[in-house]
Amino acid sequence: MVDQLIAHIRKFSTVEEADLILLESLIRRKTYQKKELVLPAGHRCHYQHFIVSGCMRSFFINNKGVEQIVNFGIENWWMTDYDSFVNERASALNIQALEECEVLSINKLGFDELIRKSSGLANYFRIILEKRHIADQRRIQYMFNLTGEEIYDTFFNLNPEFIQRVPQYMLASYLGFTPEFLSKIRKKKSQGLS
Template sequence: MFEILFEHINRKISLQEAEMEQLKTFFIPKKYRRKQYVLQQGDPCKYIVFVEKGMLRSYQVDDKGNEHIVQFAPEGWWISDSYSFLTGTPASYDIDVLEEAEVLLITQPAMEEMLQAIPAMERYMRILMQNSLISMQRRIACTLTTQAEERYLGFIAENPHIGQRVPQHMLASFLGMTPETLSRVRKQLLKKS
């Protein structure tokens, strides 16, 4: 474990070998089974999760029982309920496991200690936050301004590895459309090609 995390970090910053060894001490390795919850809505979010293997998702369920997926997290991605994690308030999201997973968990106190002990990680976390903000803004704009077909094609172009690993109804939820709309979009695209 830690191989994917170190690859991810090394794409953004450089760490010394001793810093990488020290970094391991701040994380809790854990394995999850498929369909197991990592976080349930209403519980305080105690961890930020890095996915070494498998796939997780974050979502809310509305009053009618419909799931609204806000994030998929395959290998090399981070996932959490950031607001709950930072404030200690009840989580707004459920996070569960779509594929058997091996993850690295970090608590808020361990995160603060890590950032103090390894200053380069402060830059790494800032880069992650900037990328997350950009991604979120792009997703909101896309959802508000594009048609279903364009949203689907954009997602598949940017995330082909995710599109092939999640059921169609979950992909539709993430894209903000019904499964029937997604099915219709896919059929129309097949006819065009």
């Protein structure tokens, strides 16, 4: 499991062996069962989770009582509530395992120590956060500039692995659709009408 994380780190940054040994000493292996809450809203987020296997989602309940998906995470992605983790306050988000998940988790103290001691790991996490921010920014732009069908096509082309792994109603929530609207788009596509 740790080898998977180290390989991921090396894709983005050069890191000294001593820093990887420090990382390994600070992370904890955890397994979450399907549908298990990793972080319930209202609790402080103490960990960042590197997903070794499985799929997770972060979501909140809006003022109409409806779940709104903020993000998904799959293998080799990080999942956390950054606002709660960084600012050390109660989370507005829930994080849930959608499948059985194996993760490598690091707490705030360990993370801060890594960033302080390792320029290579600091660079790695900077790149990962930049990638996450860019993806979130593009998603917002798509939601304001594209039609529903264009949003679905873009998501499908960039993330085909989610289409089979994530229930349709959750995908609809993430894309800002009703499940019925997403069903119409998928039906139209299956009939070759787009």
